[in-house]
Amino acid sequence: MPEGGMMSTYHNPVMLQECIDGLAIKKDGTYVDVTFGGGGHSKEILKHLGKDGRLLAFDQDADAQQNIIDDERFEFIDQNFRYLKNFCRLHGAIPVDGILADLGVSSYQFDQAERGFSIRFDAELDMRMNQASDLSAKEVVNSYTEAELHRIFGIYGEIQNAKSLANTIVTARLNAPIITVADLKNVISARIPKGKENKYLAQVFQALRIEVNQELEALKDFLIQTADVLAVGGRLVVMSYHSLEDRLVKNFIAKGKFSGEVEKDFFGNDQKPFDAVSRGAITASEEEIFSNNRARSAKLRIAVKK
Numbered sequence: 467m468p469e470g471g472m473m474s475t476y477h478n479p480v481m482l483q484e485c486i487d488g489l490a491i492k493k494d495g496t497y498v499d500v501t502f503g504g505g506g507h508s509k510e511i512l513k514h515l516g517k518d519g520r521l522l523a524f525d526q527d528a529d530a531q532q533n534i535i536d537d538e539r540f541e542f543i544d545q546n547f548r549y550l551k552n553f554c555r556l557h558g559a560i561p562v563d564g565i566l567a568d569l570g571v572s573s574y575q576f577d578q579a580e581r582g583f584s585i586r587f588d589a590e591l592d593m594r595m596n597q598a599s600d601l602s603a604k605e606v607v608n609s610y611t612e613a614e615l616h617r618i619f620g621i622y623g624e625i626q627n628a629k630s631l632a633n634t635i636v637t638a639r640l641n642a643p644i645i646t647v648a649d650l651k652n653v654i655s656a657r658i659p660k661g662k663e664n665k666y667l668a669q670v671f672q673a674l675r676i677e678v679n680q681e682l683e684a685l686k687d688f689l690i691q692t693a694d695v696l697a698v699g700g701r702l703v704v705m706s707y708h709s710l711e712d713r714l715v716k717n718f719i720a721k722g723k724f725s726g727e728v729e730k731d732f733f734g735n736d737q738k739p740f741d742a743v744s745r746g747a748i749t750a751s752e753e754e755i756f757s758n759n760r761a762r763s764a765k766l767r768i769a770v771k772k
Contacts, residue, residue, distance in 0.1 A: 478506065478758060479506040479507050479510075479568060480568070480570065480705060480750060480754070480758065480760055480761045480764045481705065481748065481750050481754065481761065481764060481766050482506065482507065482510060484748055484766055485507060485566055485568070485703055485705065485766065486507075486510050486511065486514065488566075488701060488703040488743065488744075488748075488766065488768040489511070489564040489566060489701050489703055490564070490701055491511065491514040491515065491519075491563075491564065492519075492563055493514070493515060493516035493518070493519055494515075494516055494518040494519055495515070495519055495520075495562075495563035495564065496519070496520040496521075496522075496559050496561075496562045496563055497511055497515070497519070497520070497521050497522070497562060497563060497564045497565070497566070498521070498522045498523070498524070498550070498554065498559070498562050498564070498565045498566070498695070499511060499521065499522075499523045499524070499566050500523075500524045500547035500550060500565060500566065500567045500688065501524070501525065501547065501566075501567050501568045501569065501570075502523035502524060502525035502530050502533070502542065503525060503527075503530055503533070503568070504530070504533050505523075505530075505533040505534075505535055507566055507568060508521060508523050508535060508540065509535065511566070512535065512537055512539060512540065515539060517539070519539055520539055520541075520559065521537075521539055521540050521541070522541045522542075522543060522553075522554065522557060522559055522562075523535075523540065523541070523542050523543065524543045524545055524546070524547045524549075524550070524553070525542070525543075525544070526544065526545055526546045526595055526596040527595050527596070527597075528597055531544065541557060543557070546595075546596065546684055547567065547684065547688045548683070548684040548685075548687035548688050548691075550565075550688055550691045550692065550695055551691040551694055551695055554695050560694075560695055561695065561696060561697035561700065562695055562696060562697065562700060563696075563697055563699075563700050563701070564696075564700055564701040564702075564703065565692050565695065565696060565700070565701070565702050565703070566703045566704075567688070567703070567704045567705070568705045569681075569685070569704065569705060569706045569707060569711050570705070570707045570760065570764070587647065588646055588647050588648040589646060589647055590602075590604060590645060590646055590647075591603035591604040591607060591644070591645065591646060591647060591649075591650060591674070592604065593671075593674055593675045593678045593679070594678055594679065595679045596679070599678075599679075601677075601678055602678060603674040603675070603678050604643075604644070604645060606618070606674055606677055606678060607635060607639070607644045607650060607674070608639055608643050608644055611636075612632045612633055612636045613632075615631075615632035615635060615636065616628050616629050616631075616632040618673050618674070618676075618677045619631050619632060619669075619670065619673050621673075621710075622672065622673035622676040622677060622682075622710065623669040623670055623672055623673030624669060624709075624710075625666070625669050625670065625673065627657055630657060631654060631657050631670070634653065634654055634656070634657055635650075635653060635654065638653040639653075650670075651667065654670065672708065676710075681711075682710060682711070682714065685711060685714055685715075686714060686724060689704075689714065689715065689718045690718075692771075693722070693739035693740070693771065696771040697771065698771055698772065699770060699771060700770070700771045701743070701768065701769070701770055701771075702719070702740060702768070702769045702770075702771070703766070703767075703768050704766070704767050705764055705765065705766045705767075706764070706765055706767075707760075707763045707764055707765075708763065712747065712765045712767075715767050716747070716767060718740075719740050719742050719767055719769040720738070720742065721738055722737065722738030722739050722740070723738075738772075739771060739772060740769035740770065740771060740772060741769060741770050741772055742767070742768070742769050743768040743769060743770055744766075744767070744768050747765035747766060747767050748765070748766040748767070748768070749764065749765060749766070750762070750764055
């Protein structure tokens with residue numbers, strides 16, 4: 467397939483210019499795009515690099531490999547970004563000058579009916595980013611305990627009636643397994659608030675997707691490793707699309723950890739690896755939101771390694 471042949475079916479990157487500005491790219495620097503997807507960010511980064519520059523890109527989704535860029539400065543790593551440090555070391559790329567993460571699921575994945583990510587299509591409940599993984603949404607829905615489902619829907623989906631939703635699923639699956647998107651919708655239909663069907667189902671699917679792909683654990687692993695991989699003065703640029711992710715990113719940049727207070731050294735100095743570059747999160751312009759609805763929920767945070 468030609469370079470970028472799939473690009474039109476992947477999403478246009480949100481806040482592309484802001485992300486590139488945030489990286490403060492040096493011509494001969496080494497950069498990592500840990501969410502390659504359709505390659506939109508990577509192509510833009512390469513435009514700013516000189517002949518001695520270097521770009522590594524991570525993506526565990528097999529579909530992303532169809533967008534690999536033919537450029538000697540570019541290296542593709544078929545892995546989840548939670549293995550950032552190991553694979554940067556393996557490729558002789560530590561320290562790096564900038565790391566970019568766009569945590570949105572690509573609209574291309576949502577549009578692939580058989581992947582089971584979307585409430586718009588009927589398909590088997592799947593939602594695995596890594597197609598080689600054992601845990602699918604079908605497995606979660608049919609084998610997790612009521613307490614586990616309650617936790618997932620309450621925390622990851624931020625669903626108000628998470629307890630009764632979990633009970634409904636566990637009761638229904640005694641009669642027949644819940645195999646497809648349509649099965650799940652039918653089973654939980656009585657729990658869905660009238661007039662809020664799409665929002666509610668999106669929250670249910672978000673919760674399942676986060677669990678199936680261990681997204682929050684992977685994000686924590688990744689963030690902790692960025693401190694070891696980046697050079698002093700290197701940039702961390704992270705864009706998230708829901709509050710759970712943004713809270714982790716915000717806390718890590720502010721405190722070097724995900725909860726509690728900043729650690730102090732013997733002299734009372736803050737022990738944290740990053741300083742925030744921007745006050746608060748950067749959000750998309752009204753124009754961009756108008757032309758790309760996905761930009762509405764995006765929050766961009768930029769930090770520099772101390």
